[in-house]
Structure formats: structure tokens, C-alpha cells
Amino acid sequence: MDGFLICFSIICFLLAVLASFILFFVNKEQVFCNRLIGLVILLFGLQNLISFLVFSGLMIKIPHIYRVLGPTTLLILPLSYIYVRAVLKSETSFRKSDWILLIPSVLYAVNLAPVYFLPYEDKLILVRNYLANPRLQGQFNEGILPPYVLLFIRTIWSTVFLIMLFNSLRQFKKNVDNKILEINKDLLQWLTNFSYVLLALVSVFIIHAIIAPIFKLDTKIGDYTLVFAVFILTSILFAKPRVLYGLYLPTSELKFITDYDPKIDNTSEKNTEVVGIHVLDKQKYLKKILENQEYKEAIEQFFRANLPFLNPNYSLDNLVDDLKIPKHTLSSFINQEYGMGFRKFLNSKRVEYLLENYKKPEWKNHTLEAIANESGFKNRSTFILNFREFTQKKPLEYFKDKA
Template identity: 25%
Template structure:
């Protein structure tokens, strides 16, 4: 069992360090730099274990930093990060500065951990509170993702929703890891059960590092910060109505005609990466104007508007002589859909 632990820890640590460098090296991308820092922090305890015989009291536990840093990454990619969010890092800074003197003077570490005078402090602040603290931030991360789902539908297509799924999975794994950590801290477990829990924690940690490495590079930054106020009055159907807004005037109807003409001419809806910001940039029109024109005249959000064009495209292909060339999956992709399930659902609506 020990060889398994050793192998998993070493492989996980090497991969995390490689991608830490890759993510941080990317220019003009704060989200990836945060993710790179998260990768390094996440394997902090691995570094302690690897260098335990050479460096005493290496202050890389980061008990109060792992999930808060991931939470800041989520806020960054959603476009809702603010400078004041840095206060979330204060407890981690206090922990690091408190442990740093022990690295510089190991005698202080011996007195702190082995004298018995500080046992209560150690149990409360270094054993019991960290898993609860990280579980709290796991909940905040899930809440941030949930709150922004409607905004994503108004500005992007279903592809971007699906791209966020890896963040949900990671948060769920965090919840199980820190839940088990809390159990092992408070319960007396048999050696056998304890070993299996540590094995699960090692495998889950390796999975998070691999998962983050694969999906982190492909995750797009979303710009939801300025759009949150526009979605406060979103109905359950996903249609947007601006409170106190009069029926769409001639200017919005004209803009709506321009948007439709642009879609029909360029067939931009077949691009799976399409977003409200992309359309607005190509039309040289403020994205809020594009959004309002679609909302007020078509009475649809951006995702619904795009999918309606995609369904029409698929229907035209079905009527054409090229039908025999396509499977259902290929037909969906030709129309711009990311999956057959989204295609079938949209066909039923439109």
C-alpha cells in the first residue's frame, strides 16, 4: 500500500508542478495564473511529505488556501471577480506567516508541536477548522456557479454551460475529500479503514490535478459581471423583460433586422464558439444593444435565438438531397449544436 501512495503522490506532484508553470506563463490571463497558483497550493502537503527528511516544518500546508483560491478562480472566469475578493486570502496569509518562523528556526516548531502546551490550539485551528472552512468555500463556489447559469444563457450558448461542468465535479470531489477529512479528524478509525480513506484521498487528489490540467487550458473566460443586473428580471422561461420598458421602438426593431440579416448571411450560428460578445463585435454594435434587441423584439434570450436558427438549418439539410450524407450526430453538428441531446430538445421547442 505504501508503494501505491508513494507513486500516486510523486506522479501527482510532478504533473501539478509542470502545469503550474504552464498556467502561470500564459500572458494576460489572470484566471489561468490563479489556476496555476491553485495547482501549486493543492500539492503543498505532497511537497512536505517529499522533503520531510531534508526540510523540517516546510510551511506549505495551505490549510486555509486551497478551496478559497479555487473559489477566486471561479469568480475570475465568470467575470465577477473584484479587487475586494483578496480578503478571502487573509486567513491563509496569517497561517503562512505563522508557520514560516518554524522553517527558519526548527526549534520553534519543536516547541510548538511537541511541548504539549499548544495542543488545544493545534487541534482546533489546524485540525478541525480547516476542513469546515474549505467545505464552506466549496459551497460558495457552487453557489457562484448556480447564480450565473441564467446569465450564461443570455450571453452564450449551451457549449459554455457544458464547459463549466468540470468545475461542478471538482467542487463535489472537494466536498467528499474535506468531509472525509473532517470524519478522520473527529472519529477513531481502524487502521484498515483509515488506509482506504487515505487511498481514496490520494486517488481523488490525483484526479483533481489531472482534471484541472486537461480542462483548465480549454476553459474560456466569461464576461458576466456587467450583465448580472440585466438578468435580475429574467422569467423562469428564460425570456428577459426590462422592468418598466415600453414596447420595442423602431430603433430596436431595426437592430433586430440587422442581426437577423447578419445571421442569415454569415450563418454564424453554426459556430459552436458563438457568443453575444462575438456577434456584437462583428456587427460593431454594443453587446447590450444586441441583447436588448433580441430580448425585446424576439422575446428570446441569446441561446434560444441562436438555437432557433440552428434548428432551421438542420431542417433545411433534412429537406435537401444531402440528407443521406449525415448521421443524426453529424446533422446536429452541421447545424452548430454541440450534442444530439441539445439538438433533439431544441427541435421539440422550435
């Protein structure tokens, strides 16, 4: 099973790095929230990297990183709570009191100072003992603290913020209108899934903290839980581009905004409430909505007039040149507005075109593969895969029903 953990750990680390990179740098809206969740995912991923180094034995090659990331484990749940709070209240920066949450991590780093400043030879011996006795890992002193003490402190600390996180979600769902919940359902579903993954993770560590001192358990159960948590979270993010590329309400779903009176001070909390989420600058928010509408109209009009998808080699770079919209902005917008990447968006247009025109007289004697080629698909397999995804039926089955 160590081999599975080694491979899975490095895969999840790479997934976490990729997701974090996108959250940090791709979308320029909701920067604070994006970077918070990006940091949480990255911290999870770094723990996966440590698991990889431990169980592959590579830690012996770089003993100086032993326990370096220890203090960050006390930041994950507080940052997760701040992230959920910031999303639900549209906060754009930390609160002044949030710095207090750093204190336990700083104290833990001070506690580990004796470990950090060990001579290379002594640290190498410590790491060898650690790797050679997996069932004794929990009994090793965490710097100044006695064995298992940190395990309990970290578990209690994480549980407190997990409770606060769930309470924030509960209060939000309780206090807002059902229409607002419906508009924000994708976002709230992600926050709910995120919360339950954290709940499962903390639950495992609570059980482990209770029984580890009794049965002298090793840390593998925590490592397995952590890699699965990272895999689930990154999978959800990659499956939900609207979340991955920024917490975003599609313009097609923004049918209303609370009454806006320019005579009223638009910095007041009451006047800056938009579809249930507080926005610090309503005029800026409205400007963003108008920009998104312009992008969507430009894309839809260009595709209707020019049918660029009929070119099997048409690319995002081509669309950037045609519309004169920056590549970063265009790619991010398509992911947000249509809930899919550019390539899938292009293939969806090809399927739509085929379905609208398959009865054209000039296609009467064409094979299905030839019609697919006329619609812009390069090969049969790509056509069948995308056709089935968008119609829920195989091509032959679909056209047989239409006959």
C-alpha cells in the first residue's frame, strides 16, 4: 500500500499546485477569496508532498525540511473559515482581528526551534529514526512539547474553526431569500462540498488523536485521508470551472439587482447588497456585468456570422485575433460564462450546427463521418465523444429516433 500512497501523494500534490496557480493568477476578480482557497489547497498539497517524501524514503536526502511545514497545519482550518466567511460576505481583505489566528502557528514554530536548529548529523539521525519506526511516529517529541500533545491541540483548534465554518453557512442559508440561494446554488454547493471534505478530514484526525496513544498507531491513516481530501477538492474544482476561475455569477443568471438609487450613498451596506452578496462598490460591479454582457454578445454574434468552428484547426489564439479581446480575459470569460473550456465550447457549437443542418440537401448522400467533418470535427472519435456528451445519445441512436 505504500506504493499506492507514494504515487497518489505526488499526483495530488501536482493537482493542488495546478489548481492553486489558476486560483492565484488566472482570474482577477474576487482576488482575495481566490487566493485564500488557493492557499488552502496549496497547503494541503504541500502536506501531500511531505507524505511522498516520507513514504518514498527521499526525506533522508533532504533532512532539513523535516517538520518545516508543521506550523502550517494550524493555519489550514482558520484560513478555510476565513475563506467561507469572505465568500458569503464578499470581504476583500483580512479583518484586523484575523492576525490573532497566526499566534498558534508562531508558537508551534517556536516549539520546534530545537528541531530546526539541530546540526545536520543529528537531524539526519532523527529523520532515519522517524522513517524506520512508522508506528512510533506519534510518540516522537514535537520539539519542547511531550508526545501526542500537539496532535490534541491541532485537532481541537481545527474543530473550533470547522464548527464556525458550518455555522456561517447555516446562517447564510437561513437568512437569505430562496431566489438568492437558487442563483448562487453552484457556489453554495461548492462551499458545502468543501465543508464536508474538511469535516471528514477533521473527524479522522479526532478519532486518530483519541486512539493513537492507546494503540500506538502510525500516521498513515492521516496521510491517506489527506490525499483523498486533496483529490476530491481538486476534482470538484476542475469539474466546476466557474468556481476554479473565480467565484462568479453568470450574466445570463443575473436577472435582477436590488434597487439602486444613485442619490443614496452607495457605500452603505444596505445599498451595496447585490443578489444576497455584499459588494463594496456597486458601480464597479455593475460595470463588470456590462463588460461581461458585451463579451458574450461579441462572441455569440461572431460565431453566428462567421461559423469559425467549421475550421477544424480554429484555436483560442484565432478567436483572440478576431475579437481583439486579451487571451487571458477571453479564456477566463468562456470558462465562467459557459462552464466549460474553449475546446469543449467550440465542439458544442459544432454539435449544434450539425443538429440544425443535418437535413440539408447537399448532405443527403453524406456519411455520418463526412457530416461530422463538414461540421468542423477532425476525427470520428472526437465527434462521437462530444455528440454523446451534448445529446446523451450516440449519433446513430439519436438520428434513428429522429427518422
